[in-house]
Structure formats: structure tokens, C-alpha cells
Amino acid sequence: MSSYDSIVIGGGLVGSSVAYGLARRGLKVALLDEGDVAFRASRGNFGLVWVQSKGLGVPEYQNWSRQSSMLWDDFAQELRQETGVDTQHEHKGGIHVCITEKDFAERKKYMEQMHLEAGETRFEYEMLDQKALKSAVPEIGPEVAGASFTPYDGAANPLYLLRSLHAAFLKRGGKYFPQSKVAAIKAAPHDFTVTAGGATFNAPKLVIAAGLGNKALGPLVGLNVPVDPVRGQIFVTERVKPVLSMLTIWVRQMAEGSIMIGESREDAGYNDVTTPEVQQEVAARAVTMFPFLKDVRIVRHWAALRVMSPDGLPIYEQSATCPGAFVATCHSGVTLAAAHALRYAGFVADGALPAEVARFTNKRFDVQNAA
């Protein structure tokens, strides 16, 4: 049996961010991952570091997302220095496009409410009517009613992010075990023995960060983690000359020139195949936003499963029955990567979750269930 300071289960964006953060603090960490057969949102997402739609009615989530977006600037630089991998992080603000006048009116109310709820932490935004939007994004289509803008939003290349997290983790002495689906966990307070990939690992700390796998793994250490899949479909086009200078939700141009077009939200269970009806819907919306896209060729198309809690918020908790065991899961693993590496890992290392993330306890589901 090999001994570690901490075991992290799940080598996607959440597990890798936390594992890197722990190794960065000098802990001896084993990162266990099931492998290519698993569902992996981290390899199929849109790559936004998105803040402006996060946390209506839950200012703690707005704060946490915004904090991560702020941390991202130094985080991207740190990853590049550690590994030589450029995550292509950009932080120039972003635009939420409203296709119809009704969308625009609803969005205006939404942003006003976010501003009110932010209180003294403030929430800076601008509503761009059709004319203002056209001047900010000249390629926008004539049918689009307007948009909201905040300076907090950004994006990264999610595949380079995952690669750099793994490389940085290894560089800091972390041990990565692929093809290691967890078969059993023997849990006692501050004493966890995990069997995976034919080997046995022991540590006083355990972090469950296995995406959709959290639902089955959590109860093994006394944690209820009610996450379910929500499917999303994405297109990537051929490379074209730089044309979209501004980051917009649903359509963005990557550093190498290809345009990423997203994305649907579907309740399809664990079915991660693409469907022509949704492809048409996503493509039609993108062409309405940017008419030049009708002449650009699609080169790839895929579906992936989001990891979604019932209220869409992250779940952060330490087990009451097996202290030392933590869970980290969310549906914005790119946005929150910096917070997970630079803040959440610190909470785990210190052995307690602070009030700042108390709103994300899994106990909120017990209250809902009782009600």
C-alpha cells in the first residue's frame, strides 16, 4: 500500500485543479482517474471563464465566480511558467447576446437585480442596445436586439488548461494514476484506503472530484452528492482570419482562428450522442448572431455531459462522519479552476471549509428533501 498526504479522485478539471493546489502547498498527492471510457465534461466544454450570469439570488456564487476570474490572470501566468503551456486565457470582458427584444428586456431586469444583490461588492455592467452592440461587435447580425456586457468575463482553451494542470501537478511531485477507476473505499475519520486500478492507496485526506462519478462515490464516505448530467452540443469551424475581437456567449473565436459555436442544454440522461435537431437549433442561433458564419465550414461537432447539482451551484463539503473526506463539484470547472487550485485546495489542506463557501454545503439538499 502506498501512503500519501491526500488522495484526489477524478482527473478532470476540478480534480486536477484541487490536486495541483494541494501539491503546490507541498502535500504528497495521488490523483486517481478512471480513464478514457469515463464521461468527461472537461474534454468537451466551451472554455468560458464566465461570471455575468452566475449567482442570481445567491450573491455568494457571484462573488466566488468573480474571485476566480480575478485569480485567473495570475493563475494562467503561473501555469505557463511552470509548464510552458499557454492556456490562451483572455480577460477582456464578455457579451451576453439577446436575440429578441423580449430577451433584451428580461436580461436588463436580470442585470439590475444582480447589481442590487451585489451591494457593496458592486456589479458593473452595461446594457448595449442594437446600435451600441453593432459598434462594439461590427459582425453582429441585424436581427439581434442587444446584449449585456461585464468586464469580469473571459475564456481559456480548456484542453490546454487540463494539460497544463496535469503537467504542473507532476512537476510539483504529484503522482497521477490513469486507468484507475475506484473500486472500493475503506473510510474512517482521517484515514482513507482506496483501491483503484489494482493498487491500494492510503491517506488522511480524500477529495472526491470525479464529476458525474461523485454521485456513487460520495456515499462511500458519508457525502450526499446529487449531481446529474445535462447534455450540451458544440461545433467548431474551420480556421478563419481574426474576425471576432469580442468574446460572446455561444460564439467565440479561438486563438488559432477556429470558431467555437455552442451550446445546448438538454436533459438526455447519460446519452452523449449528437442530434440533428439540436445541431440545427444551435447553428441557426449562431447564424442569426453572426450571419457570416453561414459560409464557414464546420469541422467538428460533439456532445458532452455537464455535471449539474439540482440548483446549479457547486457542492463543497467535508464529511461529518468521515472528517478528512471532501467533495468538490460544479458545472463551471473552467471558470472556477483558479479558485479550486488557489483557494479550495487550501481549505482542504487546512482541514476546514470557511464561511465563505458555506452556502455551497450539501446540507441545502437535506432541507429541500425535508420540505
Ligand SMILES: Cc1cc2nc3c(=O)[nH]c(=O)nc-3n(C[C@H](O)[C@H](O)[C@H](O)COP(=O)(O)OP(=O)(O)OC[C@H]3O[C@@H](n4cnc5c(N)ncnc54)[C@H](O)[C@@H]3O)c2cc1C
Ligand atoms: C457542453 C459543455 C459546455 C461547458 N462550458 C463551460 C464553460 O464555458 N465554462 C465553464 O467553466 N465550464 C463549462 N462546462 C462545465 C465544465 O466542463 C465542467 O464543470 C468541468 O469539466 C467538470 O469537471 P470535473 O472534473 O468535475 O468532471 P469531469 O470532466 O467529468 O471529470 C471527472 C473525472 O473523474 C473520473 N472518474 C469518474 N468516476 C471515477 C471513479 N469511480 N474512479 C476514478 N475516477 C473517476 C473520470 O475519469 C473523469 O476524468 C461545460 C460543460 C459542457 C458539457
